[in-house]
Structure formats: structure tokens, C-alpha cells
Amino acid sequence: MSRMWAIVEREMRRFRRSPILIVVSMVFPLVQLIVLGYAFGGNVKHLKLAIVDQDHSLPAVRVRELAQAVSAGAHTLDLIDYADEGQAVTDLRNGRINGVLTIPPDFSRRVLRKDAPNVALIADNTDNVVSAAMAASLTSMLAAYGAPPTMVRRPAAAALDIVEVYPYIPYIQYLLPGSIVMSIFMMVMIGGGIIFIDDKARGLHEGYLVTPITKLELIAGFNVSGTIKAVLAGFVIMLIGSLIAGVPNPFDGFRIMRLAVVIVITAFALISMMFLLMVRVSDPLMPRAIFGVLNTVLYFPSGAVYPQQGFPAWMQAIAVVDPFTYAVHAFKSLLLKNTGFDAISGDLLYLFVFSTVAMTAATLLFKRTL
Amino acid sequence: MTNAIEVREIVKRFGNFTAVDGVSFAVEEGEIFGLLGPNGAGKSTLIRMLVTLLPPTAGTALVSGFNVVTQADQVRRAIGVIPQAMTSDLELSVEENLIIYAKLYGVPRDTRTRLIHELLESVELLQWKDKQVKHLSGGMRRRVEIARGLVHEPRVFFLDEPTTGLDPVSRTAVWEMLQRIKSQRKLTILITTHYMDEADRLCDRIAIVDHGKLVALDSPLTLKASIPVTNVLEASFAAPPSDWDARLRQLPGVDQVVRHENVFRLSSGNGPATTLAMMEAAAAAHVTVTSLSVQSTTLDDVFVHYTGRALRDTLQEASVTDSPFMIRRR
Known part of the structure; x- marks a missing residue:
């Protein structure tokens, strides 16, 4: 050899x-x-979210306050107020914003009647990562909105505890x-x-x-x-x-x-x-x-x-x-x-x-x- | 005397193209044998079969007594090869190139050191042994390769157009080197070349190959004597008479006279007789010969006689070995 x-x-x-x-x-x-x-490697941040408040009531203000908390905390969202939903959707299509959160006119009435109060997210799903991050952020925000003000001592629902090995x-x-x-x-x-x-x-x-x-x-x-x-x-x-x-x-x-x-x-x-x-x-x-x-x-x-x-x-x-x-x-x-x-x-x-x-x-x- | 190379009816085909067509010849031990031929004549294919790089389609070839197909390994140990392309490692030094090849041939360390020193001395590169090959001129690189091809003391040395692309000084240096090495070692050399003066000066015998066939084989002198003689005499005279060209045309052997002012060019089938008659005619007419040269038959004439004047520009099937980096000279 x-x-x-x-x-x-x-x-x-x-x-x-x-x-x-x-x-x-x-x-x-x-x-x-x-x-x-x-x-x-990083989290998605500073997504531009238009808020179209068509209700202007106290429950609607609370939704906006929660959104502002998300914006100020994790910086996932940057909020922009829009008066006209049509203009917001146009800006969404033109790429100036990433999503439109619409609080409908009957939101507060449904909240008070406990009749499935919904807000709408119109997302630009050409970018799945951005739209998924925005949806996840707003979903957890709305979960906080619906949570009772005090913790239930012994919750009935099953929960998952995650233990990370590394x-x-x-x-x-x-x-x-x-x-x-x-x-x-x-x-x-x-x-x-x-x-x-x-x-x-x-x-x-x-x-x-x-x-x-x-x-x-x-x-x-x-x-x-x-x-x-x-x-x-x-x-x-x-x-x-x-x-x-x-x-x-x-x-x-x-x-x-x-x-x-x-x-x-x-x-x-x-x-x-x-x-x-x-x-x-x-x-x-x-x-x-x-x-x-x-x-x-x-x-x-x-x-x-x-x-x-x-x-x-x-x-x-x-x-x-x-x-x-x-x-x-x-x-x-x-x-x-x-x-x-x-x-x-x-x-x-x-x-x-x-x-x-x-x-x-x-x-x-x-x-x-x- | 035994034969170092024996080729019998060797054939090489690439698809429908026959590059070598039933060539037979023998090279005696210690001989310098030249293979001449125009581009595409089959010289390189022939040499590649002899050095085991290409398997023949038919026929046999023995090198140093070993069959190039069935005893390829023994052939490889017996031969040194300088391929057409410059194949030395540019990044390695002169000495490193030789060391690597000595190791590839399994030359023992002590022999290796002595041999490399001797060879570098022979090719006059001892002072450049530590230089990277990429810093050397084309002629020096060729000398490195000649030394590299001899590093395991082969008995038969194949050189495929070793001086192509070199300037006249480098070419002469390579010729002298080969002659010196040949005189120092018991070596048989087979060389292919385009340069007729190189073949004339170096080779004991010459084979001319054309269209894959052997068309002539003999010593340079015999080959030159074998073709119809055409000598060219070029003479100039001081104040020749106006009918001087007509008088010269009457001289024995003269076929044609061309005049350019006082310089006359005579084509003759008998150079010596024409020269003698011309000197006598000049003396009789009191015309002074101011210069005279006689050109005898050259190997170029022999080459053209046997291979013709047609340019070999026809397309050939590309060989499997052709590549964008190499310019093949056939």
C-alpha cells in the first residue's frame, strides 16, 4: 500500500x-x-395590526387594552387604529399592514348577553408564518379576555404540564x-x-x-x-x-x-x-x-x-x-x-x-x- | 540484438473510426525510434496502446518482452512515459514531483535519493529542485517530466511530442539532454514528433504513419535517399549577362530557373552535376559567383512525399480522452 x-x-x-x-x-x-x-431562530415581532373598532363600548375598549398590552410586552404587534374597515383591507392587500382586527358593532351587546361575542381577524395568509403568529397571539389574548377574574380552586378541565429534558x-x-x-x-x-x-x-x-x-x-x-x-x-x-x-x-x-x-x-x-x-x-x-x-x-x-x-x-x-x-x-x-x-x-x-x-x-x- | 518493442498488426478502432490500422514494426534495444505523421495519423493512439493506456482492438504488442494487454503491470514497470500534456504537479516542487513518482514505482529510499540527484543533474535542474513547478518555464517543466519519467530507471522510454510548444532554444536543450541521458543509460527511446529536424537529429530509425498505417520505415538517410531527388541551388552573380537565365537552363539536371534580379534559383534533379556545370559556365563567361547554396533532400521532403500535401482538417470522432482543458496534438 x-x-x-x-x-x-x-x-x-x-x-x-x-x-x-x-x-x-x-x-x-x-x-x-x-x-x-x-x-x-427569533420570534416574529412588530406585525402591523389594524384595529377597526365599530363598537366603541367598554368591552371593545378592553379588547384594545389587551392588544396594547401584547404590543407593549412581547412586541409581537404594532397597533394602528383605522376608522374604515374597507381602507384597512385595502392596505392589507397592498402590504402596508399584516392583519385587520375588526370589533363588530354588536360586540358589547353580545358580551352582555353572553351570546358568542366574536371579533374578526382578516389575515394576509400569503405569509403563513406571519399570519399564524398573529392568530396565535390574538387567540391567547382573547383567552385572557374570556378568563374568569379569579382562579378556580380545583379546575375540572384536564391540562398538560410540559417538562423539557434539555x-x-x-x-x-x-x-x-x-x-x-x-x-x-x-x-x-x-x-x-x-x-x-x-x-x-x-x-x-x-x-x-x-x-x-x-x-x-x-x-x-x-x-x-x-x-x-x-x-x-x-x-x-x-x-x-x-x-x-x-x-x-x-x-x-x-x-x-x-x-x-x-x-x-x-x-x-x-x-x-x-x-x-x-x-x-x-x-x-x-x-x-x-x-x-x-x-x-x-x-x-x-x-x-x-x-x-x-x-x-x-x-x-x-x-x-x-x-x-x-x-x-x-x-x-x-x-x-x-x-x-x-x-x-x-x-x-x-x-x-x-x-x-x-x-x-x-x-x-x-x-x-x- | 533483441527487440525492446515488437508491434504486430496492431489495430485500434473508436466506433467506426480506425485510428491505427494493422501497424507492425520492431524497435531494437538501445535505439532511438521516431514516429512521424501528420495530425490525426494515429501516432498518439499507437503510443498509448504501447504504454497500456489504451487496449488494442486487435494485434499484439510486446514491450521489453511483455505483452501490453496480458502483462500490463510488467510493462508499466519497464517503461517511462512522457505524455503529450504537461502533467507535472504545478503546486509541488521539482524534487517533490520526482519523489512522488519514485514512490509510485516503489523505488527504495536510498536508490531514490541517489537517482533523483543524478537525474536533476542530468536535466540541469539541480539548482531549481526546491522551486514549485508552476514557477518554471515550459522548457524547464518538460525537463522535470523527462527526469520524472526516468526516476525508476526504465528500460524503454516513450516521449509523445516532448518538444511541441517549446521555443527553439528549449527544444535544442531537450534534444541534447535526451542524447546525453541515452549515452549514460541503457535505454531504448520511442519518440513521436512533428519536427522533422528533431527526428533527423535524434532518431536512428523513423517510421512514418499516415491514416493509421505505416507508410515508411528506415533510417533518416535511407529515407531521404528513397525519394526522387530535388535539389535547390540558390546562386547570386555579379553583373550576369541578360541571357544568363537561359544559359543556366541548359545546364545538366536543371528543371526550372527563377530569376530575381541577380539571384537565380535552380531546381535540379542532380545537385552535384548542376553545381559543377554552373561554376564552369560562370568561369567561362567571366561571371563572378558572389554566393551559392545547395539545399539537399530533407525529412520534410520525405514526409510530404509519403503523406501528401493535403491538409488534415477533416473532422474526426472525438476520443474519449478529449477534454476541454487539453489541446490534443495528433
């Missing part, structure tokens, strides 16, 4: 002299972590496992796939093919060198990302050791997959063209940004074979729950089997001639 190490040595010497490659493969996952983490996990921490896998994938594609095909196109592989190196030595050499590069990228993003996302005890030695194992096996799985995809490719445009597609197909179904339970069946089927799924799950277990190997043994087994199958197939498909 000394010839395999010659390939590794060559790749590592080249890698050391291309620092830009290291930077490029790490910048994207970090930027994505920070931007997506903060963009999706401290609050901000969204940026939830995204971190996916970003680590992404950085490994970026290095695999840029430092592995693209360089491999570019070298092939420049005729560098002709130089290898006229030596007595075997197919296995050649593929293993590329795989090992690609794994080393990807491990480096994954490890750096894991450390920097943990600090940015505020993962508790980011330098816990035992956890870092377990993370390192997952990084290594993930890198090996992804580089094996990449060589299997590229083994018969000779056009340098091909890896660049499939880079984005592959990234989307592997990253999003993995559960890195959204729970897989919300996916349609076809996407769940992709997730089952997607190595990202198992890598993301393993990183989530270690980073967010600080589990041991027991919780991730299934992930490691899948990634190991995946690597073995992919590398064997790549070796069999590799052509020793031009």
Missing part, C-alpha cells in the same frame, strides 16, 4: 499550498449557520449539526471531486495510469486524502460553530473525541460517495453542475433545517438512504444532547456500510485505461 500513501502525500502537499481551498470550503457553511440561525436550544444550535456536515461535503466536493476531475481533464491521471499502481491503491489514496481534508474542515467548523451557536461546554474533551469519530466516518462516507459519482466523469463542468443539486438533495431531506416528520413520503424515502441524515442525527445527539456512542451506533453503522459499499463500487467501476 506504499503507493496509496504516495497519492495521499501528493494530495496533502498540494492541499497545504492551497489555503484558499480551505477557506472557501469553510466560509459557506459558517455564513449559512450564522445567517439562517439568526434569520429563523435546556432551551436556540435554532442556531439546531442548525449547527447540518453546518458541520455541509462543511465536510463542501470540502469533499471542492477538495475532492472538482480537483479530481480537473486533474483528470489536464491529463495528470495519465501519469498515474502508466505506473504499476493498482485501482484499489489509487481510489484508496484519493479517498484517504479527501477524508483528511474533509475532517479538517469539519473539525474547524465544529469548534468555531459551537462557539458561535453557544453550545454549552464546547471544549468537553470526551464529547470532542466522540464528535471526531463521527466527523471521520462522515467524511469517509461522503468522499466515497463522491468518488462513486465521479469515477466515470471526465468533463470538468460535471462536478460543478451537480454540486448545487446534490447539496439540495442531500442537505434538506436530512432533517438539518426542519424535522423529517413534516416531509412528504418521497422526501422521507430520500432521507432513509441519505448519508447526511445519519451524520446530522449523530451530530445532533452529541452536540444538543451530549449522548454517548449508544445513541449514535446505528448512525455510525450505516455510514460505515455506506462507505464500504460506495468505495468498493467506485473501485470496480474505475477504468485503468483511458
Whole structure:
């Protein structure tokens, strides 16, 4: 296997002299972590809500006072008084406001008669997140409106008590496992796939093919060198990302050791997959063209940004074979729950089997001639 | 003398296109053998079959006694190859390029160190050994590759157009280097080239390939003697008489005379006889010869004689190895 190490040595010497490659493969996952983490991580605030009070009675004033309390407290709502409901709806359609709360003229009479007093929310449902946040905020507000002034000593209705096992996990921490896998994938594609095909196109592989190196030595050499590069990228993003996302005890030695194992096996799985995809490719445009597609197909179904339970069946089927799924799950277990190997043994087994199958197939498909 | 390379009726087809069509030849040990041919003649395909990069469609080829198909690994150990494209690693230093290839060939560490030093000395790159290849000129890069191809002491050395794209000084340097290395080592060299002067100067024997077939094979001298002679005499005279071109046309062997002021260009089928007769005629007419040059048959004439003058601009089926990065020279 000394010839395999010659390939590794060559790749590592080249890698050391291309620092830009290291930077490029790490910048994207970090930027994505920070931007997506903060963009999706916070609560929706300052939604513009028009209030059209057509009743002007005491119960209507109370509704407005509660809305002002929500506005002043959680800042979910910014209230704007409208006299004309038609104008409010026009402004809603034009995007100047996010919703219209109408207190109808008979509201106080129905309150007094206890005859299902309703207020109406006209919401801009082109943005589901905004309309859902506004509806949730007003629903809880109206629940407070209908609640009795004093607590019932022994309530008859069943209630749910929620106990959270782990401290609050901000969204940026939830995204971190996916970003680590992404950085490994970026290095695999840029430092592995693209360089491999570019070298092939420049005729560098002709130089290898006229030596007595075997197919296995050649593929293993590329795989090992690609794994080393990807491990480096994954490890750096894991450390920097943990600090940015505020993962508790980011330098816990035992956890870092377990993370390192997952990084290594993930890198090996992804580089094996990449060589299997590229083994018969000779056009340098091909890896660049499939880079984005592959990234989307592997990253999003993995559960890195959204729970897989919300996916349609076809996407769940992709997730089952997607190595990202198992890598993301393993990183989530270690980073967010600080589990041991027991919780991730299934992930490691899948990634190991995946690597073995992919590398064997790549070796069999590799052509020793031009 | 045994043969370093033996090629028997070798054929290579890419779909319906036949790149090499039943070529046979043998190269003796220690010989420098040139493969000449126009673009698309099949030279590179032929060399790629011999270095195990392409499997032949039919026929056999033995290199250093090993079959290129059934004993490919033994062939690879016996040969050094300089492909058409510059394939050295630009980011690595000169010495690192050689070290990596020595390791790929399994050269032991002590032999490796000695060999690399000797080779770098031979190609005059010892002082540049720590420089990254990307900082070297095209000629220097070619010399790195020549050294790299010899790092495991091969018995047969294949060079596919090693001087294409180099300036005349670098080309001459590469020729001298090859001749020096050849004199130092027991090496058989097979070289493809477009440059006739290169083939004339370097090669013991030359094979001319056209349309995938071998059309001529012999030493440069014999090949030159094998085609109808056409010498060109170019002479200038001080104050020649007005009918001087008519008188020159009467000289033995002269086919054509072209006059440009006092300079006369004579095409002759017998250069020596025409030269002698012209000098005698000038002396008899009291005309002073101010300059005289005689151009004999060159390999260019041989090449054109055997391959014709038609430009090879017809479209060929792209080879599987063609790529956007490489400009293939066939």
C-alpha cells in the first residue's frame, strides 16, 4: 500500500499550498449557520395590526387594552387604529399592514348577553408564518379576555404540564449539526471531486495510469486524502460553530473525541460517495453542475433545517438512504444532547456500510485505461 | 540484438473510426525510434496502446518482452512515459514531483535519493529542485517530466511530442539532454514528433504513419535517399549577362530557373552535376559567383512525399480522452 500513501502525500502537499481551498470550503457553511440561525431562530415581532373598532363600548375598549398590552410586552404587534374597515383591507392587500382586527358593532351587546361575542381577524395568509403568529397571539389574548377574574380552586378541565429534558436550544444550535456536515461535503466536493476531475481533464491521471499502481491503491489514496481534508474542515467548523451557536461546554474533551469519530466516518462516507459519482466523469463542468443539486438533495431531506416528520413520503424515502441524515442525527445527539456512542451506533453503522459499499463500487467501476 | 518493442498488426478502432490500422514494426534495444505523421495519423493512439493506456482492438504488442494487454503491470514497470500534456504537479516542487513518482514505482529510499540527484543533474535542474513547478518555464517543466519519467530507471522510454510548444532554444536543450541521458543509460527511446529536424537529429530509425498505417520505415538517410531527388541551388552573380537565365537552363539536371534580379534559383534533379556545370559556365563567361547554396533532400521532403500535401482538417470522432482543458496534438 506504499503507493496509496504516495497519492495521499501528493494530495496533502498540494492541499497545504492551497489555503484558499480551505477557506472557501469553510466560509459557506459558517455564513449559512450564522445567517439562517439568526434569520429563523427569533420570534416574529412588530406585525402591523389594524384595529377597526365599530363598537366603541367598554368591552371593545378592553379588547384594545389587551392588544396594547401584547404590543407593549412581547412586541409581537404594532397597533394602528383605522376608522374604515374597507381602507384597512385595502392596505392589507397592498402590504402596508399584516392583519385587520375588526370589533363588530354588536360586540358589547353580545358580551352582555353572553351570546358568542366574536371579533374578526382578516389575515394576509400569503405569509403563513406571519399570519399564524398573529392568530396565535390574538387567540391567547382573547383567552385572557374570556378568563374568569379569579382562579378556580380545583379546575375540572384536564391540562398538560410540559417538562423539557434539555435546556432551551436556540435554532442556531439546531442548525449547527447540518453546518458541520455541509462543511465536510463542501470540502469533499471542492477538495475532492472538482480537483479530481480537473486533474483528470489536464491529463495528470495519465501519469498515474502508466505506473504499476493498482485501482484499489489509487481510489484508496484519493479517498484517504479527501477524508483528511474533509475532517479538517469539519473539525474547524465544529469548534468555531459551537462557539458561535453557544453550545454549552464546547471544549468537553470526551464529547470532542466522540464528535471526531463521527466527523471521520462522515467524511469517509461522503468522499466515497463522491468518488462513486465521479469515477466515470471526465468533463470538468460535471462536478460543478451537480454540486448545487446534490447539496439540495442531500442537505434538506436530512432533517438539518426542519424535522423529517413534516416531509412528504418521497422526501422521507430520500432521507432513509441519505448519508447526511445519519451524520446530522449523530451530530445532533452529541452536540444538543451530549449522548454517548449508544445513541449514535446505528448512525455510525450505516455510514460505515455506506462507505464500504460506495468505495468498493467506485473501485470496480474505475477504468485503468483511458 | 533483441527487440525492446515488437508491434504486430496492431489495430485500434473508436466506433467506426480506425485510428491505427494493422501497424507492425520492431524497435531494437538501445535505439532511438521516431514516429512521424501528420495530425490525426494515429501516432498518439499507437503510443498509448504501447504504454497500456489504451487496449488494442486487435494485434499484439510486446514491450521489453511483455505483452501490453496480458502483462500490463510488467510493462508499466519497464517503461517511462512522457505524455503529450504537461502533467507535472504545478503546486509541488521539482524534487517533490520526482519523489512522488519514485514512490509510485516503489523505488527504495536510498536508490531514490541517489537517482533523483543524478537525474536533476542530468536535466540541469539541480539548482531549481526546491522551486514549485508552476514557477518554471515550459522548457524547464518538460525537463522535470523527462527526469520524472526516468526516476525508476526504465528500460524503454516513450516521449509523445516532448518538444511541441517549446521555443527553439528549449527544444535544442531537450534534444541534447535526451542524447546525453541515452549515452549514460541503457535505454531504448520511442519518440513521436512533428519536427522533422528533431527526428533527423535524434532518431536512428523513423517510421512514418499516415491514416493509421505505416507508410515508411528506415533510417533518416535511407529515407531521404528513397525519394526522387530535388535539389535547390540558390546562386547570386555579379553583373550576369541578360541571357544568363537561359544559359543556366541548359545546364545538366536543371528543371526550372527563377530569376530575381541577380539571384537565380535552380531546381535540379542532380545537385552535384548542376553545381559543377554552373561554376564552369560562370568561369567561362567571366561571371563572378558572389554566393551559392545547395539545399539537399530533407525529412520534410520525405514526409510530404509519403503523406501528401493535403491538409488534415477533416473532422474526426472525438476520443474519449478529449477534454476541454487539453489541446490534443495528433
